[in-house]
Amino acid sequence: MSTANAAENGLNLPPDFSLKLCENIAAWRYEDLPESVVRMLKFFLIDTLGVIGGASKAPGIAELNQRLSRWESSGSATGLVGGRRYSPPTAAMANGAAAHALDFDDMHDFGRVHTNCVVLPTLLATAQDIGAVSGKDFLLALAIGTELHARLGLACYDSLGKGWHPTMVLGTLAASLAAGRLLKLDAEGLRNALGMAYHQASGSAQSMRDGVISKRLGPGFAARAAVVGAFLAADGLTGTRESLEGSAGLFALYERNQVKPELLMDGLGKTWRIDEYSFKPYPGCRCNHTSIGIAIGLHNEGIVAEDIEAVEIRMGEVNWLTVGIPYEVSRDSVVHAQFNVSYSFARALIDGEVGLHSYQRPAISDPRVVALAEKVRVVVDTTIGKTEIAPATIKLTFKDGRTMTVRKSTIKGSQQEPMTDQELLAKFRSCLAYGMNAAPDDASRLAQTILNLENQADAVGVMMWAFPEAPAGR
Structure with missing residues (x-):
């Protein structure tokens, strides 16, 4: 056999x-x-x-x-x-x-x-x-x-x-x-x-x-x-x-x-x-998320992109294979931006957030973000397991010669750093509003239908009934 x-x-x-x-x-x-x-x-x-x-x-x-x-x-x-x-x-x-x-x-x-x-x-x-x-x-x-x-x-x-x-x-x-x-x-x-x-x-x-x-x-x-x-x-x-x-x-x-x-x-x-399982707080490759979290923290500390001379991001090998290549703005590619840690880090540090707007045109060609992304070097950290997704280390070198190193081993949305129910429902409402022009009441109707699903005789029928109608022309 x-x-x-x-x-x-x-x-x-x-x-x-x-x-x-x-x-x-x-x-x-x-x-x-x-x-x-x-x-x-x-x-x-x-x-x-x-x-x-x-x-x-x-x-x-x-x-x-x-x-x-x-x-x-x-x-x-x-x-x-x-x-x-x-x-x-x-x-x-x-x-x-x-x-x-x-x-x-x-x-x-x-x-x-x-x-x-x-x-x-x-x-x-x-x-x-x-x-x-x-x-x-x-x-x-x-x-x-x-x-x-x-x-x-x-x-x-x-x-x-x-x-x-x-x-x-x-x-x-x-x-x-x-x-x-x-x-x-x-x-x-x-x-x-x-x-x-x-x-x-x-x-x-x-x-x-x-x-x-x-x-x-x-x-x-x-x-x-x-x-x-x-x-x-x-x-x-x-x-x-x-x-x-x-x-x-x-x-x-x-x-x-x-x-x-x-x-x-x-x-x-x-x-x-x-x-x-994890729920994703940011709409890009999961391999980027620890670096995004670090960048948002740096933004909140008052770090300014123009003061930075160079950035080194260290991550495991599989993460590096997935998101580690240099950012090529000439591609004009939303998917390339979603799967690029240099762009994602730069976007997060400059804006202090990453949302649906972050991976759209013309945002993916924003000159200020591109300038910072071009200063990022991504390398494999052999002290991180090849397949580990969460750990990352980021070293900033400033134009005045100072350096700063930040390490993080947990990833937002995971068991170790979970999103709250309120954050998940806010994400749900924002997605439906963004794509379907759905009002908050429309989103609430669908959420409540799902939360009561075990009592439904026709599960998919009621979810289809509650799903917002598509905007005209879609």
Whole structure:
């Protein structure tokens, strides 16, 4: 068996590892979810639906929906930006791209995965096609996809360092199993859904390194593949059987057997990684966030950009690979700015804040910010673990010869430095106002609907009813 091949490479996986995962997932019940997990799930919904609404103005999203609507004019699911009707795979793609377009979506920092830009669009589309999925069933499926994505990210601990985009590759697998539960598949059916998803799984990190629009489309591609995989499995089509453990499975082929499988399986369904997720306070790559926090603190201390001669930012290797290249204003690229720590640091120090306006044209070409960004040098700090996302050290050299060094090991929005409920709801309202021209009452209606979701007979129906209408012309 191919599992022997995995064992020879040191993984020592049991036979039918993928099936055992699916058997575990098939046994989950809503009543087994801790109260803290249900609360987090509701805030994932609030946060992600807000970010989707905010993406209405994001570069690439209008163009994507215009193209998709030329090809499809009807269907059983909804693209939230514009309220268009699509087939479930297409709706999942449209909503997934929107959820990631602002780079403002939730993240499991240790697993390095954005989750609800893939899992939630998959479930919205699946549930709309099924019709009248209860709030409890929807929340359970959301728990499955979210927990699995975090655990896959932890198990495949250096996926991003190898050049994969784990949000996409691992999210496709996690979301397919979540959709499979909505479709009431048994363990064997879930294994087929996992196999169908694995057969489609793709996504490299090159888009983020190049700072191009395809980066924000990636979760949409993953959600589309997850929907297709789950429904084909429900129709009785068979998928790969050893999707994780096989000789050409995820662990061997994608991860080169550099995997910690116990982080996927140990305590699954009993202990929870969902509580470890972070919400993002700034709409840019998470690798920038510690440096942004430091820069805002320096601004508040009265540090002025024109007094600075040079800046050195030290970070772990994977962070450096993701956001460490020099800022190239000539690109005129919003995505490049989102994935550039030199720009993000400069913007934060000069403005004392980073918000949706910070990564727009013409802000990304602001001469004062560009001048400071050009003074920044980003280097790998070998004292920081390769895959650590939070630690950063910034050294300022001033024109009068003084130096200042600031170190920070926590990151805003994480368990160690959480956003408050008030901050999360303020972010939600601001995103809906920015993208949908939504009034505060409109945002409150959607938030209250979500907070009462377990009592709803048609979870997606009520969320679609409460979601603000798109502005004319979107």
